[in-house]
Amino acid sequence: MSQSTSQRGDAEAGAEAPVGRWWAGRGKQIGVLLAAQALYLCTISVDLTLSGLVGYKLAPDPGLATLPFGLITVGSACTTGVASAIMARWGRRAGFMLGTTLATIGGLVSVVAIRQDSFALFCFGALCIGFYQGCAGYYRYAAADQVAAEFRARAISTVLTGGIIAAVSGPFIATSLMNVTAIEFEGSYILVSVLSVISMGAVSLFRDRSAAAVAAKGEKAAKPDKSSQLPYSAVIRQPGFGAGVAGATIGYFFMMVIMTVGPIAAMKDGHGPEARTLMIQLHMVGMYAPALMAGYLVRKVGVRWLQILGTVLGILGVGVGAVDDSEMGYILALTLVGVSWSFLYISGSSLIALSYQPKDRARTQAFGEALIMGSSAIGGLSAASLLDNFGWSTLNVIMLPLLAVCGAVTIAHRTPKPEAAAGA
Missing domain, CATH: 1.20.1250.20 (MFS general substrate transporter like domains)
Incomplete structure (x- = not known):
């Protein structure tokens, strides 16, 4: 994409909103990403709060109690490249939908693991949450790409404010639902799947109309070789x-x-x-x-x-x-x-x-x-x-x-x- 094309894209974005508004007509998309970030962090806070306790209860060796927590970060690290490739090929929304789907699966698998006292299944559920984290890590970049370059830091910080909700409510909700059913911790992990489904609905509303997305579509149409x-x-x-x-x-x-x-x-x-x-x-x-x-x-x-x-x-x-x-x-x-x-x-x-x-x-x-x-x-x-x-x-x-x-x-x-x- 040429510089004039990018500048034209920014100019068109700016024309969609009154002068002085940094989001320049992208308010709805920033709002969707803010909501998705809040839901993501509320979801993952359940595992951050309880995975050690559940791991201690299910693990054959107490030394393995923190393994599920570690698998969240491992899953996230292993997913970032795949998520980026999916988003480059099919768009941001496809990658975000994949992440929320995997989180739903992770929550359900964790419920089954708790019911069956299966540490291996619980580890797999935590790994799925890690996959979700790897996809959700792109929310902030998606926000940055919606606005002119000089406002990218503001877009990123705005989306990350969604974490305030999770910081206050996430651990409280996770522990409050621990005993809501006859099986300890089951209710908390049912919540993981419920929040993931809601998040899926939120990210389905995202439309990437940034200049960078236009450039990516142009590249896909041109089908450049890997040497480029x-x-x-x-x-x-x-x-x-x-x-x-x-x-x-x-x-x-x-x-x-x-x-x-x-x-x-x-x-x-x-x-x-x-x-x-x-x-x-x-x-x-x-x-x-x-x-x-x-x-x-x-x-x-x-x-x-x-x-x-x-x-x-x-x-x-x-x-x-x-x-x-x-x-x-x-x-x-x-x-x-x-x-x-x-x-x-x-x-x-x-x-x-x-x-x-x-x-x-x-x-x-x-x-x-x-x-x-x-x-x-x-x-x-x-x-x-x-x-x-x-x-x-x-x-x-x-x-x-x-x-x-x-x-x-x-x-x-x-x-x-x-x-x-x-x-x-």
């Missing part, structure tokens, strides 16, 4: 891509490690279940509530400085975790880590969204998502081992060099200009 695809070495060199991936991957890795073992470490330090529940709830609020102000901060200081702010908050969070093992220390550490992840994820995703031309959208997003979800999987799977080997305080100290690298990469990389991302 941007090589991964060139993807990495795109302005802003490296900094974006550094922020999002390091943010996801250290957040997954701290979130996964924080409650375990708190239990070992003698803190009760009420304190552990509160620290996870505030952690989740910290993850998604800052999205409300992220758009404002991007306008005031820019995406790059938002990522640096996220890095600083992460350093503060693990610093508190390293020196304070009191109840308040855990709560403050996990809350700061949640806010840090929010800023790193939003800024990293925004930098990736600004790095590519429309024709390179699918390949760039898929590569970025594979790296981000891969780091999440590694963090989730390695967290328990890291805690056992190093302990809570040292584990937090280990995160400091990673965050320092994130800050250094962010400072060293040049930020792509929005107008550059709009061209071809």
Whole structure:
């Protein structure tokens, strides 16, 4: 797609809404994605809250209790490339529908697993939820592609505000329905399927009318050979891509490690279940509530400085975790880590969204998502081992060099200009 074509597409989008509205006639599509994000996070919060407990109940060995939780991140990491290819071939909606369908299956399989006391089936159900996560990770990119390049960060942060609903209601609903039927936990996983069906209805309303989607259709019609695809070495060199991936991957890795073992470490330090529940709830609020102000901060200081702010908050969070093992220390550490992840994820995703031309959208997003979800999987799977080997305080100290690298990469990389991302 030529630059004039892309600019014409943006101009047409802007003509659909009054001047000054950043969503430029894409309000309905942004709203659909916001609703889908909220439903997705409410759905997955059931597994985040209960998978360890159900795993402990069903697993033949207590050491395997967290395996279902780890399989969620593994499934997500394995799905990103496939989901991107499906969306490039048949459109965003097809990929989103696939994700919600797999989540419905995952919820039903988990119900059967609980009824039959089958740990293997429960693991498969968790894996299906991971597949859903891999598809839903593209909601924010779909939102970014609906608007002009200079508003992509605002679109991403707006869609991620859907997580606030999940942060407040998800864990509460999950635990409230644990005993709604005669079989413990069954009601919670019935809810997973119900929410997934509702989400399926929401994403069915999505219509991708972005300039990038037009470019993708043009590519499909032209049927280019694979040699025309941007090589991964060139993807990495795109302005802003490296900094974006550094922020999002390091943010996801250290957040997954701290979130996964924080409650375990708190239990070992003698803190009760009420304190552990509160620290996870505030952690989740910290993850998604800052999205409300992220758009404002991007306008005031820019995406790059938002990522640096996220890095600083992460350093503060693990610093508190390293020196304070009191109840308040855990709560403050996990809350700061949640806010840090929010800023790193939003800024990293925004930098990736600004790095590519429309024709390179699918390949760039898929590569970025594979790296981000891969780091999440590694963090989730390695967290328990890291805690056992190093302990809570040292584990937090280990995160400091990673965050320092994130800050250094962010400072060293040049930020792509929005107008550059709009061209071809």
